[in-house]
Amino acid sequence: MSETELAQELRSNVGEMALDVEQPSRNNIFVTIRPEDITKVVRIVWDGMQSRFAIVTGIDVPGGIEILYHFVFDEKDTVVTLKTRVAKPFPEIESITPIIPGAEWIEREVHDLLGVNFRNHPRLERLILHDNWPEGVYPLRKDFKPEDAK
Amino acid sequence: MAHRTLIPVGPYHPLQEEAEFFQLHVEGETVVDMDVRLSYNHRGIEKLCESKTFDQIPFVVERVCGICSASHPLAYVQAVEAIVGEPVPERALYLRTIVNELERVHSHMLWLGLAGHFIGYNTVFMWAWRYREPVLDLLELVTGSRINYANVKVGGVRADSDLDAEKLAVIDKTMDEVKPPMEMLTNAVLDDPVIHARTKGVGVLTKEDARKYGCAGPTSRGSGIPYDIRKNDAYAAYDRLDWDAICLTEGDVFAKAVVRCLETFECIKMIKQAVKDIPDGPIDAGYKEIPEGEACGHVEAPRGETFHYVRSDGSNYPYRHKIRAPSYVNVPSFKATCIGQPISDVCLTLAAVDPCYSCTERMAAVIDMRSGKKTLNFHDLIHLSQEKTRKLMRNFKG
Numbered sequence: 203m204s205e206t207e208l209a210q211e212l213r214s215n216v217g218e219m220a221l222d223v224e225q226p227s228r229n230n231i232f233v234t235i236r237p238e239d240i241t242k243v244v245r246i247v248w249d250g251m252q253s254r255f256a257i258v259t260g261i262d263v264p265g266g267i268e269i270l271y272h273f274v275f276d277e278k279d280t281v282v283t284l285k286t287r288v289a290k291p292f293p294e295i296e297s298i299t300p301i302i303p304g305a306e307w308i309e310r311e312v313h314d315l316l317g318v319n320f321r322n323h324p325r326l327e328r329l330i331l332h333d334n335w336p337e338g339v340y341p342l343r344k345d346f347k348p349e350d351a352k
Numbered sequence: 353m354a355h356r357t358l359i360p361v362g363p364y365h366p367l368q369e370e371a372e373f374f375q376l377h378v379e380g381e382t383v384v385d386m387d388v389r390l391s392y393n394h395r396g397i398e399k400l401c402e403s404k405t406f407d408q409i410p411f412v413v414e415r416v417c418g419i420c421s422a423s424h425p426l427a428y429v430q431a432v433e434a435i436v437g438e439p440v441p442e443r444a445l446y447l448r449t450i451v452n453e454l455e456r457v458h459s460h461m462l463w464l465g466l467a468g469h470f471i472g473y474n475t476v477f478m479w480a481w482r483y484r485e486p487v488l489d490l491l492e493l494v495t496g497s498r499i500n501y502a503n504v505k506v507g508g509v510r511a512d513s514d515l516d517a518e519k520l521a522v523i524d525k526t527m528d529e530v531k532p533p534m535e536m537l538t539n540a541v542l543d544d545p546v547i548h549a550r551t552k553g554v555g556v557l558t559k560e561d562a563r564k565y566g567c568a569g570p571t572s573r574g575s576g577i578p579y580d581i582r583k584n585d586a587y588a589a590y591d592r593l594d595w596d597a598i599c600l601t602e603g604d605v606f607a608k609a610v611v612r613c614l615e616t617f618e619c620i621k622m623i624k625q626a627v628k629d630i631p632d633g634p635i636d637a638g639y640k641e642i643p644e645g646e647a648c649g650h651v652e653a654p655r656g657e658t659f660h661y662v663r664s665d666g667s668n669y670p671y672r673h674k675i676r677a678p679s680y681v682n683v684p685s686f687k688a689t690c691i692g693q694p695i696s697d698v699c700l701t702l703a704a705v706d707p708c709y710s711c712t713e714r715m716a717a718v719i720d721m722r723s724g725k726k727t728l729n730f731h732d733l734i735h736l737s738q739e740k741t742r743k744l745m746r747n748f749k750g
Contacts, residue, residue, distance in 0.1 A: 226434075226435075226645055226646070226647065227434040227435070227437060227647055228434075229434070229585055229648075230434055230646075230647045230648055232646070254563070254566060254579070255566040256566065256648075256650070256657070256659050256676065256681075257659055257661075257674065257676040257680070257681075259661050259672065259674040261663065261671070261672045270661065270674075272648055272659065272661065274585075274650070274657070276579035276581075276584035276585070277579075277584060279584055279585035279586070280585070281585075281648040281650065283648065283661075302564065302566070303564045303565060303684075304564060304565040304566035304567075304681055304684060306684065307680065307684060308676075308680075329390070330394050341396070341399060342398065342399060
């Protein structure tokens with residue numbers, strides 16, 4: 203798949219913070235970044251390039267948690283995903299809620315289900331899990347067993 | 353300090369499919385703060401999807417929402433189709449368009465009826481739902497079911513129910529019949545001074561707030577953000593059809609209502625074109641396997657963008673499947689729209705983003721924070737809202 207203009211624009215705007223820019227299909231671009239650059243890159247992509255924040259996806263992968271931040275560029279018909287990975291056993295990343303208030307719920311959700319600590323989140327309380335759910339049991343992790351939750 | 357009262361609305365929220373719990377902090381009649389607690393109804397569908405094959409998942413995700421049961425599977429299959437990267441037959445794209453637009457027509461009519469009910473116009477409720485009925489029959493004609501259509505699959509659609517010229521003519525004719533009552537209802541909304549008084553300037557969502565909360569669909573299109581996934585990143589057969597995306601700038605409840613009313617006519621226009629232009633041919637690309645890869649798929653559901661992300665590791669099951677329904681980004685905007693409003697308008701402001709409505713239990717109560725006694729229940733809240741309309745009507749008559 204040849205790169206569109208948007209992919210090139212991202213390359214030049216995100217600069218050296220972009221470890222990799224991939225466009226596997228016409229309307230999907232994935233930009234891999236380091237976790238410590240997340241707030242800077244989100245400011246460039248959301249604020250600077252005026253994209254729309256869609257959602258965050260957390261994925262349990264061997265050795266860490268992959269966090270994907272999806273931004274929609276409506277005028278360019280494209281979804282841009284910022285991809286980063288934080289290491290287990292204590293996955294941690296800076297919260298983007300102070301920049302984008304709409305990220306409050308999803309960061310709480312990823313915290314609940316995958317155990318990622320979002321630093322400087324205004325209110326990192328439980329959103330999905332019941333108050334009686336045991337601490338340190340994360341249902342979306344691949345090693346989760348239902349009996350752990352009892 | 354002014355006397356502050358806490359109003360819990362929920363945990364079975366009167367307006368939403370999923371049980372949600374709103375706590376409204378009010379001083380006198382005015383809401384000064386609010387808090388939301390949700391996921392009483394979290395069903396773990398994302399986790400469940402990791403143990404289902406790619407072909408089984410459309411059946412699971414259409415149950416995310418009973419009203420958006422065409423949008424979720426479509427967003428999912430589009431993500432998987434982007435991973436595969438092979439085209440889908442043209443006839444399947446048209447069938448997907450027809451089903452999705454019929455869904456939007458019935459969903460918007462449902463909303464209009466309920467919004468009418470909340471402000472005390474029960475005739476609007478009865479009429480909107482009555483005229484919605486033939487639309488559900490059309491969905492049965494095309495897919496075999498009135499809801500949970502089980503129609504779309506990775507690479508195409510499962511069946512076209514022998515959709516011949518005769519059946520297409522039925523769809524065309526029914527659309528002609530739905531239009532006049534919809535025009536009547538729309539004009540009733542546009543011309544009624546009481547509806548203006550109840551909805552204009554109420555629950556205003558500014559363009560900036562809509563962007564901050566990432567709002568989608570009619571909620572953001574009522575606030576001057578013109579994006580519609582059917583135009584921007586067009587899927588199915590939308591780019592072959594002639595239609596307009598509706599956008600208003602006021603951001604109040606009235607603007608959201610008008611967006612939905614006018615959108616319904618665009619849907620009717622699209623369905624009529626689609627049944628005229630639908631080509632013959634295969635309905636399934638017959639994908640053999642899903643390669644390794646990842647992609648996002650998004651669809652304009654009646655309430656806004658439905659967003660799905662799928663990662664495949666080359667096996668029969670997705671490694672991860674993320675689902676984001678439009679209400680997830682629209683509901684948090686209540687914080688921006690409800691504060692400063694009187695309680696009697698909250699009901700309608702919440703309803704204006706059209707969160708899903710299939711809730712069976714209704715309970716809400718007003719508790720006096722000093723004595724802890726219940727003072728009002730949810731019926732009283734609806735009554736408050738309806739009473740306000742009646743007062744306005746008397747004023748207009750007088």
